[in-house]
Amino acid sequence: MYNSDYNRIPEDREPIETEQFHVYEAEPPKQKKRKGAARFVALGLCCALIGGLAGGGGVLAYNHFAGGSTTIYQGSAPSVAVNLAQVDGHTVLTPEEIYAANLGAVVGVNGSVTTNVFGYTVKNAVSGSGFVISSNATTSYILTNYHVINDVSDITVFFADGTSYDATLVGGEQENDIAVLRVEQGNLQTVTLGDSDALNVGEEVYAIGNPLGELTFTFTGGYVSAKDRSVTMSDGTVMNMLQTDTAINNGNSGGPLFNEYGQVIGIVSAKLSSSSSSEASVEGLGFAIPINDVRDMITSIIEHGYVTGKPNVGVLLDDVSQEAQRYGVPAGAEVMAVLDGSGADKGGLQAGDIITAVNGTEVSSVSALQEAVKEYKAGDKVTFSVYRDGDTTTVDVTLDEENQEREEAMNQLQQDYYEEQQAQQQQQQQQGGYFQWPFGW
Known part of the structure; x- marks a missing residue:
């Protein structure tokens, strides 16, 4: 006679019902040596699986080794409500709070037609990103990259809540790759600008944008990898940039780069390519325009339509x-x-x-x-x-x-x-x- 783990018991014992095992009077069927080995291997894998699940917060319990039912216990964590924190420049925010506090001020920027990463023409995909920097009762202004709107007609901006507005170009500065758009809609949420000069290498930074034009309002994070990088753009222009390992891809251009206080300290602008190809293929090397470098230019464009004093x-x-x-x-x-x-x-x-x-x-x-x-x-x-x-x-x-x-x-x-x-x-x-x-x- 055998129980479920094959320990011999006396023949005169009656079947005993236990909470986890059933004991049978009959001898188990004889099995070929090859199948016994297979059972041994399978049992070993099950034990490994049980140990792994127990360590990860889940339990796999066998009530019946010889064909019985199984029970899987799955761990759970309490859901945490994200506070809509205020960006005050003094309070360090969690990544969740930075995203929640600024999502409503970030937009996707699109022209009349866009080609997606697979080469297909898509009317609803965005060609870049941007963010609201000023808004009064009737009009709002949005900052983006010049290369996002260059030679683009019928510009539209999209918000995360699904609303969209037609936008007009107020002015731009190609050499510094900035442009300001205007929408005839007031009282929109705006970002808070920070001090890019106060950044230190190693500080955490975060981006909200639209990578690949279709993965809209994606949140990524990383570190300030370097400051004051002289980066030669594809048109030969040399620009001063912040370097970051924050994930940046086509479609992120023009979006905001935030510090740990939830303030915009850079405009996501470029990703390095490993060759003469226009495809940005190097990972972990992204660049953003320091906001202090263009703050006065932005004001000039809003007020005059161009950068004064240049x-x-x-x-x-x-x-x-x-x-x-x-x-x-x-x-x-x-x-x-x-x-x-x-x-x-x-x-x-x-x-x-x-x-x-x-x-x-x-x-x-x-x-x-x-x-x-x-x-x-x-x-x-x-x-x-x-x-x-x-x-x-x-x-x-x-x-x-x-x-x-x-x-x-x-x-x-x-x-x-x-x-x-x-x-x-x-x-x-x-x-x-x-x-x-x-x-x-």
Whole structure:
């Protein structure tokens, strides 16, 4: 006679009913050795499973080893209500509170047509993200990236509660990749801006956005990985960025990056690519525009439609070629054309001049010159060191303001320059060369 775990019992014993086991009089059927081994293995797996479930808060109980029923106990945790915390700049919030406190101020931004990650055209998917920064009784303003709305018509913004509004572009600043949208709807929830300069590497940060355009209002978190990263964008623009390992993907662009107090300290803008491809394939490397870098620009766009005080020299520029440098010409930014009546024209800059320094700071390219002049405002006087006809001289230039009128004038100057160079372009193409548009600045 055998009980359920095969311990021999006397033959004269009657069947005994126990709470967990049934004892039988009959001998168990003889089993082949192979099946006994299989039973042993199965029993071992069951024991391992029971131990694992017990350790994880669940219990698997066998009431009957020989074909009986099983009972599975599943652990539970009490549901916790998330407080709708106030963003006061002094209280550290939990991730749940940060999401709940700011979700209503985050939007998806969409143009008329969007292509999703699988290559299909989707009308309801978003092309980027944004967030409400100001709202009065009748009008609200939304901040996003310039590249999200560039060349996009019929802009619409979507909120997490399902509401949507038509939006118009107030203005943008391509060089710093910011744009402000306006919706004719008042009293919307807004975010609170924080101090990006006060961030420390290692601090926790969080993003709300719309990765891939269809996984709307996704919450991700990570750390500040580095500050003051000089990142070269796909169009060649060099920007100062916060680096973070927060998960960022296409569709997150323009969304907010929050500190642990629930304040916006950055605008999610870019993810690094491992190659020349436009696909952002590197994991754990995301970038955001520090909010302090663009705070004044945002205010200018809302009030004037463009960034006031931004300097403009009034010249077309190009980098000095490597071939010219081999013949002793210094590296720098070569002046290709000068706008009549501009600060450059009044200061005496000429076509053919090579700018090598700004107020004593050496510059070896157009981008370096632009970075140096960024530190000044319209109306400031700067001294350019210029290489001209084999000699070095200085030219004092009072910086003009970059506005719509100046932009149109520079576009026309660029077009005129192009037309004048058509013959040279054809000649270079015949010789296997190429023609490159100069920078208008």
